[in-house]
Amino acid sequence: MPKLHHDEVDIDPEIVVALLAEQFPDLVVDDLVEAEPAGTDNVNYRLAAAGEELVVRLPRKPDAAPGIAKEVRFGRLLGSALPVAIPAPTRVGRPSATYPFGWSVGPWLPGSLPVEGTASGELAADLARFVRALRAVDAAPHVGDAMLTSYRVEPIAPRFADTDAFLPRCEGWIDVPAVRETWESIKHVEPYEGPPAFAHTDLQPGNLLVDEHGRLSAVIDFGGLAVGDPTVDLLPAWQLLDADTRPRFRAELAVDEPTWRRGMAWAITIGVVALGYYAGSGSPLVARSVYQLEQVLLELA
Template identity: 40%
Template sequence: MHEGEFAVTGELVTRLVAAQFPHWAGWPLTPVASSGTVNALFRLGTDLVVRLPRVDWSLGATETEGTWLPLLAPRLPVAIPEQVAVGVPGEGYPWPWAVYRWLPGTVPVEDKLTDPLGLAADLAAFVRAMRAVDLADAPAAYRGGGHSLLDPPARAALAGLAGLLDPAELAAIGAALDADLGVPDYAGPPVWLHADLMPGNLLVDSRGRLAAVIDFATLGVGDPSCDLIVAWNLLTPEGREVFRAALGVDEPTWRRGRGRALAIAVIALVYYHQTNPAFAGNARYVIREVLAACDPTKTG
């Protein structure tokens, strides 16, 4: 998916575990099917998962999560990852890596939600709890700055979609970006954010309710609209309204969140349309939902 991506194999992970954590040597190791873009996952036994960066620009995640997850866990209403060991480069693998507790659940899929309204309420509770966190020395969240910073890369990506989308759809996306990225940047106090609430970073239980939130590599403080992207990349129109009402989101914040979601989707679609079908499909969902919401003849 990326230039310079390191090919992580089960054989390599088996050697790393045996060399650095011999008490886990010989445990069954199973690749985890995932649409994730920067980490390879391997289930170790039944209770653990090994997480290894594929690219060098994601290396800070291990340290970030090791520092902040223990502090966040008791403050949040659902399970989050627990880091139990950190590995070092070895066996030909060049970067730090980590072992976490395995969290049960399945990744929700847009258009296939079992309990869309319940899930919307659960997500609002999670976002509300994140915003209530009061921990000193918080890092700046990834993409937690002004939403207008997404405008240049979104415009560049939109130009690259000429062969994938028809001219009318491209024009509609451009107009939606004009409208929502044109809202003034947030000027209030920063709040705590997950900052990457994509479906692949969520786990639901058998009822379709939120069971866990994973991958906190982008955590930090910033514009509260940053965590509203999940309203567009996963929720139904009805669920979106439940989510918004539960958080009490005002119109400027809502539009900043919608603009973020659309910009991220446009960038993702042009980047992943050949290499990550799940990511590309979710990007198309976001585009469809945002354009429908911006069309006065439709609802959503």
């Protein structure tokens, strides 16, 4: 498997089969297939065992490892409150001599990934309902929990330096001068003044599953779950939707202008850093980042 990070560990089917045999010998492997496309933080294998369809989830690198424990801890709390399926790990694997992190096994969630620019208004409404339901979960008892911290729910100002540093790496992929001008015009956003709320923080198309009708059926990868400013969960507006479907998403969430502009600023900084980091890697995040940056430019043109 091609590696995306300098600190990424080795993961291959032989390692996965050995982990299962060592720690969960009752799961007799009938079939094991790497799920495509591979995630940037985790690798998922679709496992057929004794008539069950399961997913084996393994972090690629050290800073992704805590996400497994987070999904285990909060999956049950959130699962009953959300309108679509989310990961629900049923087994937690231990580090071993061949693999250094905790890992998990849970039910396989069926569905396909939505394609940027092709989402319907109904999918836009589905996404808004998911965001509303997640924000409605009482976050007060979890404020200050170290497991639920993330730069993506904090003020955007600390992102200024990284955004400026990564912009030159985006040459050849986007109109860098236009993105720079737009970023300068929008980055000084009004701060969030609402109560701390749950945010998924990474609702990009690779973490969304849709059914055969194009409706949202599941949201995966809760490794970035955090409590704070939930504005970052507006990002599907530019990462997936287009000029025709964005208004439906915004209307369903009743987003005011300062919050919407803060969301666009997050779309720029996250898009620039992701594009600059993964450019040339073959990661799907390259095309997705180009799309979201182009959508922000289009909206603000």
